[in-house]
Amino acid sequence: MATLGDIGVSAAINILGAFAFLLAFALLRIQPINDRVYFPKWYINGKRTSARNAGNFVGKFVNLKFKTYLTFLHWMPQALKMSEAEIIAHAGLDSAVFLRIYILGLKIFVPMAVVALVVLIPVNVSDGTLFALSKDLVVNNIDKLSISNVRSKSIKFFFHISMQYLFTFWTCYLLYKEYDRVASMRLKFLASQGRRAEQFSVLVRNIPHVSGRSTSDNVESFFRKNHPEHYLCHQAVYNANKFAKLVRKRNRLQNWLDYNQLKFERHPEKRLTKKTGFLGLWGERVDSIDFYKQQIKQLDKRLTMERQEILKDPKSIMSAAFVSFNSRWGAAVCAQTQQSKNPTLWLTNWAPEPRDIYWKNLAIPFFSLSIRRLIISLAVFALVFFYMIPIAFVQSLANLDGLERVAPFLRPVIELKFIKSFLQGFLPGLALKIFLYILPTILMIMSKVEGYVAVSTLERKAAAKYYYFMLVNVFLGSIITGTAFQQLHSFLHESATQIPRTIGVSIPMKATFFITYIMVDGWAGIASEILRLKPLVIYHLKNMFIVKTERDRVKAMDPGSVDFPETLPSLQLYFLLGLVYAVVTPILLPFILVFFSFAYFVYRHQVINVYNQQYESAAAFWPHVHARIIGSLLISQLLLMGLLSTKKAAKSTPLLIVLPVLTLAFHKYCKNRFEPAFRKHPLEEAMDKDIEDRLSESDVNLKSFLADAYLHPIFHSFEEVELVEVGVDKARIPSPSGSSSPSPPHDVRDEEDGPSHNVQHYEYGPPGNVYQYEAEQSSYVYQYDIESHHNVYHY
């Protein structure tokens, strides 16, 4: 076990690491050449077009003002300058509420840390069981400050119990206030939004097939009949998978063409040629640029034909549609009610924002959804508890003996001592490292298979899965040694009262481990987040090889967005650690406080200067955050009960059993009180906005506004093709953003880190959108990322 000295050393190393990152960041961020990496948000907003202090030629790349080098923590006060309202306007409500989680952490844990350190540490130290034992044992200094130091059956445990009560009430009080605040922020935000397509639209799924009648007619007649006064129009959803494949192929060719043209521009003396056969290995040698140009031309023809076919073929219309209403009230009613006598048909739901839709999942039928959810929940269970099995298998293959057996010719190389020791240290961990690296992707794919239709929902579901993984494998896995599978096995064979005891008794012993974890993952990890090393490298690589025009440069910046599927679960883990250790080993709390405050600064800076959210869910993730903090409270209460029962403070159990019941009741109350604000759509609200609209602008043509808001984005992608058939009026391409937020966060976001080879982009002229566009947003780049089926807009 680590002593206080060990922890000091570890802290010093991590603090140094964090400082190194911060220093590097401070140096890099003021270089004009990196401006687009560290301040992309401002470029996207149109507030900045070129780096500041760009003087002479050298000044364009390197910052020559040496004074600025001295203020290397200057970004921190800068990050605090914006008010919350400004952040909401600047980056959206999601980001603003995300930052509030850190503040909530500070609000919860600062008083908790003060009280715990002042009250519990003296109590723990004074009892001194471990002082007596210390002559024989190497006693962890931190244990002297923890509950382990209190004698069994001591009356002093009532301090701990009353602290647990106090902390629970304090946490619940703050959670209640915060939920209230976030809910009202959400309602205010939604109320302040301008006219948006999703306010009037409902996603209808599982449209039944009526023979001899097209889906469109079917939708039309159903809603004309059942919502006669409110139905306006609808947009069918086309199955564009084959078309998307062709578009992908075209993108590939276009990239090659670009590459060849670029090469040619740089070396006009050298004509590039290419063989037409397989992989360019044989066949006739032709001019590359001509070849690709011709290929693209051919493909464009096929695309046009395919497009026509899709639009004409009734089979390509999927059993889903976006139905629009003439008032928000009508849409709110349709979204919340059951339409058909058969509850599995005509399923209605609020339409997500157009840019938030995950198109691929729109056509999944109801029955398939049930099966998918079942399979995925089993798969997640297996992943959480049994993930070590395949990894261990791969590890067993990937040891040196296995490698020699598979590839005997490598033996001479492997037998070299240096290489052998390197491989022996490296190989077994490799499989695990790769797995952990791709885990978020795996979880996201699982969520996609489950069939959710909005990117925001997908991210929330992936976050939930990641949290379970962390809870079992990081939290429980660190406390009880052994794999998750072994834990599961022992849980099944232990009684309901024994489990919290087994875990509870190990809790104080693992405090030092978690302190180190917080420093490595929380302190140094967050510091590396602000440095943005990967985007930095990629941006400069792109800049060197790909960027030709200013627009390309804009595209090359990869602002990214708050990575909810990863950040939310790890944030929730810190809440769990704080709540569990608050009573047991309060010395852990200051470390968590440092994390919360530091991460708050960093993410505030990133939200203001870097991130560009792909969608706006209006803080739809909050109920999950709330529920998981409540879950953490419950875990902390159960574990304390388990711990105290091993301390023979048996009489304390009845005192503590009240807490989980109260906590659960509180959760249920909050759920009833606040959650509908995140899930449902009050008619009062809709009616208010309808009335407001009617009073202010009575002559708006709503139908044309909604006409192609929900057209599959792939059909937007050909400017040259006449879009009359699908009712698209080019002059009226709707903006997916609200008009009220000054500069909505729309942006290119590549799924992968590589240069955007798969991304096709077409430029529309000044769109002159009737409702939302400001004049300064003069370029509208539409981009469809075929891999992810996200449609992302780009100004």
Add this chain to the structure above:
Amino acid sequence: MATLGDIGVSAAINILGAFAFLLAFALLRIQPINDRVYFPKWYINGKRTSARNAGNFVGKFVNLKFKTYLTFLHWMPQALKMSEAEIIAHAGLDSAVFLRIYILGLKIFVPMAVVALVVLIPVNVSDGTLFALSKDLVVNNIDKLSISNVRSKSIKFFFHISMQYLFTFWTCYLLYKEYDRVASMRLKFLASQGRRAEQFSVLVRNIPHVSGRSTSDNVESFFRKNHPEHYLCHQAVYNANKFAKLVRKRNRLQNWLDYNQLKFERHPEKRLTKKTGFLGLWGERVDSIDFYKQQIKQLDKRLTMERQEILKDPKSIMSAAFVSFNSRWGAAVCAQTQQSKNPTLWLTNWAPEPRDIYWKNLAIPFFSLSIRRLIISLAVFALVFFYMIPIAFVQSLANLDGLERVAPFLRPVIELKFIKSFLQGFLPGLALKIFLYILPTILMIMSKVEGYVAVSTLERKAAAKYYYFMLVNVFLGSIITGTAFQQLHSFLHESATQIPRTIGVSIPMKATFFITYIMVDGWAGIASEILRLKPLVIYHLKNMFIVKTERDRVKAMDPGSVDFPETLPSLQLYFLLGLVYAVVTPILLPFILVFFSFAYFVYRHQVINVYNQQYESAAAFWPHVHARIIGSLLISQLLLMGLLSTKKAAKSTPLLIVLPVLTLAFHKYCKNRFEPAFRKHPLEEAMDKDIEDRLSESDVNLKSFLADAYLHPIFHSFEEVELVEVGVDKARIPSPSGSSSPSPPHDVRDEEDGPSHNVQHYEYGPPGNVYQYEAEQSSYVYQYDIESHHNVYHY
């Protein structure tokens, strides 16, 4: 342990008992004097006004046709004569679907019994572990036919596992078909109903208080704004508790007056007098009839004043209202959507039928509801697991020593040997018997405290609580000896895998106990149900002492209704027993089959001839029935897993673990597929009926139809008072029943078994209801049972 012979004896006793009941029933039912006890439904329907074969004076009381005595099972074919559609029309959908549960039991268990007896009994017998052991042990013969007889580690367990699979799939298949059928029956039934107040009305609760504005105005303006095209009118809910108290007092006085007048009529020579003081013990002696008449007159004045006060005082208007819409579509929309930004205000729900409303609970605010639910769920938990503690305490007090200590003067009596032995055998069981007798009442009170607003919901919730009690205390309590509290303790200290093992291993040993239970509770119990001994005695007592007019005689018949809070849970227990023992001890199945078929006959007879449902919920209980049969399946699977793991058939566990997962998935699918039909109200349905209405009768004044449908029933009770203020038009008292069912089941139902002293009854003239009334229903007796706050109608 009982041998086959013992079971035979027990069976013989119970069969004899059942036959005795049936014989008594056969004799009693054909006596004209009992006609109103055994065929009240026909009197209520107006299909019969006096007993058949009423010839001479004696023939009015005793059946003199001896031929009819010979056909004492004649009621059975008679009970089968009605088709299901006729039963729905005659007794409502609730009763028809209730009967279907028995048919479902037969459908599930007949093929199961055949397969299990043919396949498993030979398998069990052939292995013969117990044959070998039988020389030493007194072996239960039934055990030889059960799974206990199979050797450990035997390959033959795969027969049992495959049977479990087969039975699970068979049960799920039938459950699916039945859910589908019941759901479509429900929709058809609802669609076939005529215009009813509840189709147009929504119950709004938690109306916020706006200062300087009455609740009525508040409701009016809110719905006028948010449902401008659909809002029609609303009916405030008055707090009539004080008024109800006065009405109760008046009823008491009226009863005394009736009693005195009756006495006077019989003995006109003797004037009755009464002292005015406390309990009639002292004070001035006055003429009784005059005294009561005067008292009632005074009270009537106070009642009139109180009524005026309630209607005028804004404080007596509760924060709930019944809001009516001009179309079913408007009501369906309002009931399913969230109205207010604050999700705890303006809570809307479908209004129950007027006669189904439990008025007392209408004013409970949202916050209080959360607390109440929490407290009651804790109370139910305590009741289920710890009910033995207070009973044991009472028992310890109620033993002879305790009695002697409390009342030493009784010692000489108690010391008598005969009385002593009687008391010793009697007293300890008394507390438990009293508790079990009043248990359904306790559970109903608990449900009422929880705050549900419909009687049908209250009964379903009470049924759920009763089921948990039975599951823990009858099923588990019989398998694992010891109190429920001890079970809970051992469950908490056993591992998750150990619990099914502990229970599973005792399962085969308890088969004989459950066979006896089925015979006593199922066979003889059901036979006693048909005899209706209590209503028979009460009817004749009432007939002797109270009945003066024909109307009194109608009131004296107590048809009762299907007692869902008790019958549904016990029915579900039989499903549980059948499913658990199907694989383990298949010999139990024939006993269950006898129960299902016999109970089917009996309840069919009762539904046709006796019961008169108080409300019609259109089979709203079905999802609970379905869910509990699924629960029984899960329990049977887990217990089989536990049992097999003790038989060291360890490899079988992975084979069986698939089943609960599949069963749960099936349940989830069914829930999504069918449950909305029981909980939600499709707009398509509402629109269809609206259109139908518009086409057929366009000039109906809906507003006057709905005007006082939802007036608190207590205000209906004074004919003499002008009801103009509350908008009641006497000519248009709405019928609570549909027009399509030929004779809807409205009826007096006294909560208690005593003569209806607390029931006040006023007669209205021929109501001539504009929509539903047939001419033959010439008397409309309105009756308000103040104890239960049920309003019951009476034709």
